[in-house]
Amino acid sequence: MDMDLWMAAHGVTVVEVDMPGTMWGCYCLRDHAVVLRPGLTDRQRNAALLHEAQHVLRGDDGHQSSKIEDRINEAVACQMIDLMAYARAETQCGWNSGAIAAELDVPKWAVRAYRRVLDRAVREAS
Template sequence: MPIAAGVVGLMYNPAAELEEMGIPILRCWLRDTWGIWSPERHAVVVADGLTPIEERCVLAHELEHVLAGDSGCGGTAGLQAERRAETRAARKLIALSDWARARQWAADEHELAAELNVTTWALRARHADLQGGAQWLGTSKIAG
């Protein structure tokens, strides 16, 4: 059983889960994305220079591609894979109990995202999921 099985919210650690699965995390310059799951290399590639919160969200997203067996992000199937990865990652990154607690005092989405240790993009994806997915915004900068 993976380390993170059943762990959600602030304690969720996608890097530890990738490590336990034997999937290396490679860091390098990426032109137009923050992360990529590379089945050919059996590795997750993450852009240099991300903040710890950005990297955590990227790794959660890419881990969902790994778990789903995704092999690419092009075409209609790719868009569906991106939406699935974004939604599943947001569910693991943001526990409902954490969300409810922090929403009581956070002044805006930036403060809420900071309290939850996620990007505003992950926060919006979780909000859209809680709204039934109707407001999903398409692909994100972290998609790949």
């Protein structure tokens, strides 16, 4: 999915602005704008836009609590990672999050978030 088109279709402008800290992006409800850190790779930019799209849909303004941000990262990870591809990557790479991320072409945080989803599913099933 072309996330720039998705943002435009939802009336959201995407701009790049130097940001403090390590955040890749932020949604400003008042301005209907997603602000992205300049210099993100295509993979990072797509992941950031998928994350910020969740904030757009929720009507959030700016960074939320860590619990909400974690849930959003988990939802994004589930959009980005196919279960069978993850299983193959884990078989090849073991528990090395960086290697799995490289194999799946997703950010390392997405692998960690996906593992939380899998762990929760296993706990709920038992």
